[in-house]
Amino acid sequence: MTRIIMHGCNGHMGQVITELASNDKDVEIVAGIDIVDNRDNGYPVFTDIFACDVEADVIIDFAAAVAVDNLLKYSKEKKIPVVLCTTGLSKEQIEAVKETSKEVAILKSANMSLGINTLIKLLKDAAKVFGPAGYDIEVVEQHHRLKKDAPSGTALALADSVNDALGNEYEYVYDRSSRSMQRPDKEIGISSVRGGTIVGVHDVIFAGTDEVITFNHTAYSKSVFAKGAIEAGKFLAGKPSGMYDMADVIEAK
Numbered sequence: 001m002t003r004i005i006m007h008g009c010n011g012h013m014g015q016v017i018t019e020l021a022s023n024d025k026d027v028e029i030v031a032g033i034d035i036v037d038n039r040d041n042g043y044p045v046f047t048d049i050f051a052c053d054v055e056a057d058v059i060i061d062f063a064a065a066v067a068v069d070n071l072l073k074y075s076k077e078k079k080i081p082v083v084l085c086t087t088g089l090s091k092e093q094i095e096a097v098k099e100t101s102k103e104v105a106i107l108k109s110a111n112m113s114l115g116i117n118t119l120i121k122l123l124k125d126a127a128k129v130f131g132p133a134g135y136d137i138e139v140v141e142q143h144h145r146l147k148k149d150a151p152s153g154t155a156l157a158l159a160d161s162v163n164d165a166l167g168n169e170y171e172y173v174y175d176r177s178s179r180s181m182q183r184p185d186k187e188i189g190i191s192s193v194r195g196g197t198i199v200g201v202h203d204v205i206f207a208g209t210d211e212v213i214t215f216n217h218t219a220y221s222k223s224v225f226a227k228g229a230i231e232a233g234k235f236l237a238g239k240p241s242g243m244y245d246m247a248d249v250i251e252a253k
Helices: 010-022 065-078 090-101 114-130 155-166 223-236 244-251
Strands: 001-006 027-033 058-061 082-083 103-106 138-144 171-174 187-194 200-207 211-220 242-244
Touching: 001 010, 001 223, 010 103, 010 223, 027 223, 058 065, 058 103, 058 223, 065 082, 065 223, 082 114, 082 223, 103 223, 103 244, 114 155, 114 211, 114 223, 114 244, 138 155, 155 187, 155 200, 223 244
Parallel strands: 001 027, 001 058, 058 082, 082 103, 103 242, 138 187, 171 187
Antiparallel strands: 138 200, 200 211
8 A cells, every 4th residue: 555645635636636546445645735725635634744744655746836845855854755746847946856866766757647658668669660761750739728838848758759769860840830941851840739628639640651650649637647646656655766757657567
């Protein structure tokens, strides 16, 4: 049984994880941390992380960047590993994450979905076949109209996995409207769609002569990220200090 502290327990993702964990016999959320304690979660909630005296095996974090500094201090003090899912960290915070990982295990990934991270693994193999054969490579991502950044971090992670497999020889192109030229051989086009309530759709296209191979991942709800976070928590509990990512979770399956 993996005992979890849910950091950001009353946010949307915290509540999704709370529900999924309640139906998973291998985990238990033993405490929550949030700026307000206004829900009946079935476990104690602390508005001050340093007041939390509940023993746990791992912390799952889906909070706000402003809360990460204290989270890292608490993790290091209590020697509890962290699945760090909060995005938008500053350069200083990213450095603090790396420093903290020297004393406690931290798992950080661009996307917590098991599907996306398995896709990344598959793309590396596919790229080694299609890249040298001259196939053109495109990444198209779709998200809801409220998403501010483009392209998505996941789209970049997918492109990076392909580029890494090909020796990082490919250039990323985000906009062709200013160019009037034939497509160069070694480029990866990355396009973004924003509209409606699309949770997340990612397509990686290998376009060759007379055939097109498309790898697709579609998220229908944010529960796919919550499921991945729980699996990451199970994996990280008891691990030695260091930086981990979802690729490590996939490899352990």
